[in-house]
Amino acid sequence: MSASPSMATATAPAPATITATITVPISVPVSPSAPVRETLHCPHCGLNQFVRSDRRCRRPGCHKPLDQPVDTAANSVPEPPPIPISIVPPASPHRLFHDAKRTLPFVLLWFRLRAGLSQPQLGRLLGVPRTYVSKLENGKATPTVASLIKVAEGLGTTVGKVLVACEYLMMNNDGG
Numbered sequence: 001m002s003a004s005p006s007m008a009t010a011t012a013p014a015p016a017t018i019t020a021t022i023t024v025p026i027s028v029p030v031s032p033s034a035p036v037r038e039t040l041h042c043p044h045c046g047l048n049q050f051v052r053s054d055r056r057c058r059r060p061g062c063h064k065p066l067d068q069p070v071d072t073a074a075n076s077v078p079e080p081p082p083i084p085i086s087i088v089p090p091a092s093p094h095r096l097f098h099d100a101k102r103t104l105p106f107v108l109l110w111f112r113l114r115a116g117l118s119q120p121q122l123g124r125l126l127g128v129p130r131t132y133v134s135k136l137e138n139g140k141a142t143p144t145v146a147s148l149i150k151v152a153e154g155l156g157t158t159v160g161k162v163l164v165a166c167e168y169l170m171m172n173n174d175g176g
Contacts, residue, residue, distance in 0.1 A: 040066045103166040105139040111155040111162065112137070125154045 037050045042057040044064045049057065056063050112122055112133075119137075123130040135141035136151065143151060145159075152159045 103169050107165045109137040115155050
């Protein structure tokens with residue numbers, strides 16, 4: 001069967017496929033004739049930099065020799081005095097702690113700071129998001145008994161000590 005010219009079907013040409021390969025160099029090869037540039041860390045201002053011919057820091061205001069050792073005794077910050085750590089947090093002169101809903105977040109924050117942990121560190125230790133730790137410390141979330149046990153253990157204390165601290169704040173907060 002022959003098809004007449006009016007009965008011919010037209011097919012669209014296949015779309016053109018463009019293939020490109022992009023190569024991103026991870027390290028730029030250095031020619032053997034290229035000079036090797038030395039980098040150093042300035043011990044005075046902390047700037048990482050290419051070494052200049054005079055071997056001085058290029059940061060304005062520093063310009064100290066890069067090879068000169070830093071006198072750590074003269075530049076060191078004095079160690080802060082130790083913070084006395086008591087068993088219970090200090091009582092507040094304000095009537096902030098009249099119920100456990102307001103007292104527990106403060107006590108959890110106090111125990112976390114006393115343990116020297118940040119919110120992300122405590123969250124990783126407990127296996128919970130940092131935002132949950134924040135909500136506990138801001139009173140936006142109330143922990144279950146199981147969560148409170150887990151949090152107390154993560155803080156290196158017991159639920160009993162957490163509750164004693166809450167009770168202490170509520171009893172010794174007469175507003176006067």
